Structure formats: C-alpha cells, structure tokens
Amino acid sequence: MDKHDEPLLVTGPGAEKENGTAAAAEAKRLLRLAGPLVLANILQFALQLVSVMFVGHLGELPLAGASLAASLANVTGFSLLVGMAGALDTLCGQAFGAGQYHLLGVYKQRAMVVLALACVPIALVWANTARILLFLGQDPAIAAEAGAYARWLIPSLVPYVPLVCHVRFLQTQSIVVPVMASSAVTALTHVLVCWALVHGAGMGSRGAALSGAVSYSTNLAVLALYTRLSGACERTWTGFSMEAFKELRQFTELAFPSAMMICLEWWSFEVLVLLSGLLPNPKLETSVLAICLNTSDLMYMVPYGLCTAISTRVSNELGAGKPQAAKLATRIVICMAISEGLLIAVTMVLLRSFWGYMYSNEEEVVAYIARMIPVQAASFFMDGIHNSLSGVLTGCGEQKTGARVNLAAFYLAGIPLAVLLAFVLHLNGMGLWLGIVSGSLMKLLLLTWIVVSINWEKEAIKAKDTVLGSALPIA
Template sequence: MASALDTLCGQAFGARQYHLLGVYKQRAMLVLALACVPIALVWTNTTRILLFLGQDPAIAAEAGAYARWLIPSLVPYVPLTCHIRFLQTQSIVVPVMASSAVTSLSHVLVCWALVHKAGMGSKGAALARAVSYCTNLSILSMYTRLSGACKRTWKGFSMEAFKELRQFAELAFPSAMMVCLEWWSFELLVLLSGLLPNPKLETSVLSICFNTGALMFMVPSGLCTAISTRVSNELGAGRPQAAKLATRLVVCLALLEGSVISVTMILLRRFWGYVYSNEEEVVAYIARMIPVLAMSFFMDGIHTSLAGVLTGCGEQKIGARVNLVAFYLAGIPLAVLLAFALHFNGMVCTYKSYYSIH
C-alpha cells in the first residue's frame, strides 16, 4: 500500500509542490496503521487457519508462533516504509542505503542474541525484525528532521494529513494488489506443497526457492524503485518524453541484469542449496529446480521494471488486473495440474512462475 507514495510524492516533487510530500507521508501512516488491524488478526489465528487448510500440525504450530511474534514488527514498519518512500521519491537514496546497511549488520547480532543466546528460536527471529525495524526507523527519522535535504518537504506534523484519506486508500489498494497478487500466489504454492507427499521436504525446498527468488529480486526491485521515481518526477514536471526515454533504458538494464544473474544461478546450482541446508536430498532437489527458476527470474526482472513504470504513472489498477489474470487464471491452475495430476511435485513452483510471468 505504501507504493502509492511512489506515485503521489514522486509527482508532487516533480511539480515542485514540496510541502505535499510530508502531508502524503503522514496520510499514508494513518491509512497503513488501519490496514494493520486485519493483518494482526490473521497472524494471531495463523495456526487455526493452516490447520483448517489441511497443513501438517507441526508446521502449522511453528508458523503460527512465528506469525504471532511478528505482530510487534508492524508498529515500526508502518512509519519506516513511509519514510523510505518519502526519501526515495526525492532521489535521496544514499542515506536510505547507509541506514539499511547499519541495520543489516546489527540484525545479525540481534538475531544471534535472541535466537541462540536467549534460546527463543524462530520466535526470536520474528522479534529481531521488530528490533531492526526500530533501528532503521530511528536513523531515517533523525535524518529527515536534522538534514537540510528535507527542509522543503518536511514541515512537521499537519492536520491536513487527516483529509482525503479515502482518496489515498483508493490508490493504495490497487498498489497493494499489484504487488500482493503476485506474492500471494507464491505463498499459495507453499500451502499446496504442504498437501504433497513428504510435505516437510516440499515446503522446505519451496521456501528456499522463494527466499532465493526474494534475494535475487532485490536487483530488479531497485530498478523498479528508480524508474517509478524517475517517471513520476518527469510526469509531475510535465516532461512525458523524458519518462518514455527512462522506460526504454530500464528495460535494457533489466534484460542485462536478468541475463547475468540467471546464468550465475545456473552455474552455481549444485552448490546453492548448501547456503540453506546440509541435507543432500534438499541440495539435490534445489539443483534440479534452479534452471527453470532462473528463467522465471529473467522474465520477472522485466515484469518488475514495467510495474515500476505503471506505479510512476499512477496506473496500478492495470498492473493488478494483469497479475490477477497471469497468476490466478493461468499460473495457479497450471500449478495444480503439474503438481497433483502430472506429479511434478515441488518442481511446479518454477514452471508456474515462468509460465505466469511470461
């Protein structure tokens, strides 16, 4: 939902309506805080939901405990994600990168202390996210208020933020759907894998594949953020031709980075599983899945970059409709067919991803 700020703040900055960026950021915090209520309810009842869906009781219990301990992370994450969008749409990216780097380094120590030293296991891992979000938020908040770079765009808290909440939500909802319809389809595949023979192996391997995808996704995600900022700034300034040129450039960059990373993944396929597990069965399974996952990633790089163009234009509804058709009318039915009728089992994740995105 916060990606609505990419459109609103980006275009306002391009149009030199600088004071609106601070107003939009506060308005987003209010809307996103309300959206956290149903999320917290779902996380509270995760165990019951997974058992109702026929998942393994041990997996459901562990996932439910992890989800409940994630709830505190919502408190700092709402203002954090709004601060990040607020700064990125002004092309203030180095402080965001530095803050993330400091947070990532400290996160390792926090995870070790809570997971191993305190003996909290996965609960500690969930709580560590809240601690790290607070660290990142503190750094960015101090930068926003003390740095001269934000003097024009941050004028302090304003009652104007309480106005037009509905209009903001009307843009935020399709923004969320454009992203979530894709990611929820992957989570649905994990749930489906829990219904396959040997569910612990299948869910483990699929989770590793999706974590790999999330790691590799950070590169096209950067392109997505850059192009949404550039397009929204240029459109706000009344320069559509410059926005078109930026779109052509980002597609070329997506093709280049997709080729490099896909080839690298294929070359390392026999070793990649050892990053996550020392079980030979898991490592061998992942090695078989990596080549098709690499093809999926190549297409997803282009898909993500074009999604950034739509965000910059404020046309998130188009992206949401495309993802609905691609993933739920094509991808998920194909996943069920391959996994349960043709017995591809976990291999379905990569075939489904490639087919849907393509």
C-alpha cells in the same frame, strides 16, 4: 510549446551523439538510484532471516513455528503494508517533479494514517494465528509455537508503518544513500539485538520475534533524524499537519490496488508451497521448492531496485511535465533489466550443479535443484523485465492496471497450469514452477503491450491534474 515538452531525443546533424549522451546520463541516474536500493532491500530482507536463524538453534519445533509464523506474517501483513505504501511512489514522485514540495510531507502522514488503520485487522489475524493454523489442519504443537511467535511480532507493526512511509518519502526525492546506510546500521545491530533478547534475556523464540520491533525502531529513528536535521528535506517536510486526515478515501483508492499489484504475485508463490505438500514425497518437494523460493527472494532484490528506481524517475518526469524524459527512462531501464537478467540467469545455470550444496548435503536434493535451476533462471529473467515495467505503471499511477494483469497472469493462467502440469501430467515440483513461469511470461507480454501503448503526453497531463488537485496553500 512549453520548454518541458521539447523532445528529449533530437534529429539532424549530431543527433546520434546527443541522443547517446542523453541515454548515458539517464542510465547513470537509474544506477545511482537502483544501486543503493538493491543493497538496502537485501539488508532489510536479512532481518527476518537472521531472526529465524537464531530460532533454528533452539530446536526443530521453535524453528518450524517461527518459519510458519514468519511466512504467515509476510503474506497477511508486511506484504500488504509495503504494497499500500507504493501509493507514495506515484503521489510523492509526481508532486516532487512538479515542484509541489510541501505535498510530500502531507502524503507521507496520510499514508501513515491509512496504514495504521490497516494494522488493526492484521494484528487481529496475528493474535489468532494458532487458531487459524489449527483450522487449516496444522500440527497442534507447531500451531501453538507459531501462534506465540506471531503475537510477539505485533509490536513490530508500530515502527514498521512509519518506516516504510519514510523510505518511500525519501526515495521519491532520489535520496537513497541514507536509506541504504540506515539499513546497514540496522542489519549490523540486529544480530546483537537478537542475541540479547533470545539468549541474554532468555526469551527464546519470543525474543527473536520481538527483535524486529527493536530493529525497525532503530531504522526509523535514523531516517527520522536525517529527515529533520540534514536539511535535505527542508522543503518537503514542514511538520505535522491536519491535512493528513483529509482525502483518506482517495489515498486508499490508490493504496489498495498498489497492495494488490504486489500481493497477488507474492501470494501466488505461497500457493506453490501449499500445493507442494500435496505431491508425492512432499518432504523432498517442499524442501526443494522452499530453497528455490528463498533463492528467488534474494535474487528479486536486484530487479526490485530497478523497479523502484524507474517508478521514481517516471513519476518525477511526468510531474515535471517532461513526457519524453519519462519515455527515455523507460527504454533505458528495459535495456538494463534485460542485461542484468541475462547475466544472473547465465550465472545461475553455470552454477546449477553446486547451488544446492549451499542449502543441503543430501544428494537427492542437490540433484533436484540442479534440474530446477534452468527453469528458475528463465523465470528470473522474465521477472526482471516485467518488474521494471510494473515500476513504469506505478510511476504513471496505473496500479489498478498492474493488479488486473497479475490477477489474470497468475490466477487465471499460471496457477491452473501449474496444477495441470504437477498433478495431471505428473511433473511434480517442476510442473508447479513451470506453471508459474508461464504466468510470468503472460505478465511480461501483457505489460509490454500496455507500456508500448502508453500516451506519454496524456500521462503528463494526468500527473499535473493530480498534483494540482491536491495542491495546498503554502504557509
């Protein structure tokens, strides 16, 4: 038996203590990865929020246009790029675990090529945002404002593509503190950048849109300098290579389901917003649902950090030929997801009567949110667990399976049930959210069954074959 295949959990005298020590060590590794990533995700999430806040002080029309454009940009662009970059979680993570360090730099460059090509249709959509919104029946003035904002978002694609690739490249090596630090520097300077462009240069809402390109460039510059100067990546970054232009189709075959795995769930919540506009009293329903989604987006950063951490741990251990270590990491992250999910869900329920005042002074809105919070807390609890399970699938390279699960859970179950509850049984916004909660429950059950059925030894062999199949001669 190879030393990598030795069971991580032992039996016999002293087994309980030894197994407990292994579990505690794994929990510490996951926390060291997840903690900085949670903070980094929150700081990155704040960039677009700050930009829209600056626009909000320019008037209702610029705010409506910027909010609509930012939502469209997330749905049609940023979510796709983040999802496609998820292929690096599998490829770089397994290569790093297998000791094929030179492959990480090649994979990163290959990802930048594929994502750059994907930016062409994204830029075309953003350039024609006004026409698209008019076709969808939006107010002409708001459509024109959103179209102008979206066009000024196009330059942000240039630094955003290498940025997301750099982040994945580093986190698969468990280098996460620099990612957090660069996000903090970017978030702090972003406020100054927004003010300088919006007010200093007199660009108004266009300046707020352009600020993203400046701030993403700042973040990219910090991470690029760290990669090249720190010495931490001297084995994984060996310079630019023509190998980046090879096997693009194979990379795309993993990148596309990676994108669908994220986007299919993300888009289902956007469908809720559209459906809320068809309900009686749409202004109230849309406002409350927007607040609930904003809360969910913020809270999501915690389980997303765990998701990223477990994908790194599983891919590293499978690449290293240690299936039992990957299995242990999966067990530990599920326990952690349940614990943090319960803590935050209970806190949300206890604060439900006050939560709405963070967003509105209208008593009707506050009372409605208080009724929605328990349902949202249940949704968050389940989301935390199935996000960790999704991270396990990503670490195994099973993004296609994850995409199929999201398609079934949200589009064959969640959204149809939401329509039934909201429009047929007249539960309105509560019905929409209950439908999505049902989709989350179905996703949790499916992923639990899939992860429990994983043959870890076979996954380790598959990871080894993947890495060796891409192995390059070291110069």
